[in-house]
Amino acid sequence: MKNNLKIGLALSGGAMRGLAHIGALEVLEENNIPIHMIAGTSMGSLVGGLYACGMRPSMMRKIAESVTPIEEKKYIDLTIPRMGLIKGKKIEQVIYTLSKGVNIEDTQIPYRAIACCLEDNNIVSFDRGSITTAIRCSIAIPGIFEPVFMKGKTYVDGGVLDRVPIEEVRKMGADYIIDVDVNSRGGKNKTPKTIFDVLFTVFEMMEWQAMEREVSDADADILPKVRHINPASLKQAKECIDLGREAALESIEQIKMDLSMMGYSF
Numbered sequence: 001m002k003n004n005l006k007i008g009l010a011l012s013g014g015a016m017r018g019l020a021h022i023g024a025l026e027v028l029e030e031n032n033i034p035i036h037m038i039a040g041t042s043m044g045s046l047v048g049g050l051y052a053c054g055m056r057p058s059m060m061r062k063i064a065e066s067v068t069p070i071e072e073k074k075y076i077d078l079t080i081p082r083m084g085l086i087k088g089k090k091i092e093q094v095i096y097t098l099s100k101g102v103n104i105e106d107t108q109i110p111y112r113a114i115a116c117c118l119e120d121n122n123i124v125s126f127d128r129g130s131i132t133t134a135i136r137c138s139i140a141i142p143g144i145f146e147p148v149f150m151k152g153k154t155y156v157d158g159g160v161l162d163r164v165p166i167e168e169v170r171k172m173g174a175d176y177i178i179d180v181d182v183n184s185r186g187g188k189n190k191t192p193k194t195i196f197d198v199l200f201t202v203f204e205m206m207e208w209q210a211m212e213r214e215v216s217d218a219d220a221d222i223l224p225k226v227r228h229i230n231p232a233s234l235k236q237a238k239e240c241i242d243l244g245r246e247a248a249l250e251s252i253e254q255i256k257m258d259l260s261m262m263g264y265s266f
Contacts, residue, residue, distance in 0.1 A: 005262055007037075007178065007259070008174025009177075009179075010166045010178070011038065011048045012040075012163050012181040012182055012183055013158065016234060019241050020244030021048070022057050022061050023242055025047070026244075028248065029057060033256075037173065039114060041158035041163055046095065047060065049099060065241070084146035085145075085195070087145075095135050099132060103130060103131060107131065114158030116158055118153075119153055137155035141159075144196065144199050145157075163181075164216070176258065176259060177219050178255065180223075180248075220251055220258065222250075224246070
């Protein structure tokens, strides 16, 4: 049974709070939990995509923690607002470099990036083609990033309709699904101080309203407590990643117990 058991990972959106996914991946690796397929939304698509390409969580941590505030600004190409505050070309270049420009069908681990198509009013799961383009579509938070226009269609952040792509991982053939959700679950928000704060908070409120009555269909939930992390900055990268570790450590024994009962031996 061990060789036949397929473990899937669903990673939520959450802007920079999604760096907590890195800490969760560290714990899964340290405990020899194999990941056979990954689907991610927004920041989850970025972290999950790089992992699917073979980048180790330790390297992701190193990169995230090493970016200074000055360097961070270099990746933000502000534009005259027409459909978004950030053009997104610089971020796209970073994604291309880190992923080595591979196509989704060539990743080391089967992978899907979740976005939304405005014309068709539905969820889109990218399962082939440029992983850079797929991730860029998935992270296009409305109002923050310009949408991606491709072949007569307009793509925005997958979190609009599917902030944690659990069902997509199930469709990929997973027997056991672990989800990592870094999003808010209601409650009070901080008073916004910038236009970015306003847009991130509004988007998060919309996600929560859409998800509030849904029950997670995953077999194991990892829920990092990152509400206080600024979703628009890398300044708290280390703390955010560490909180991802902390949440994963709280769930790891139950995950190992579940897998053992399914026939997986460590």
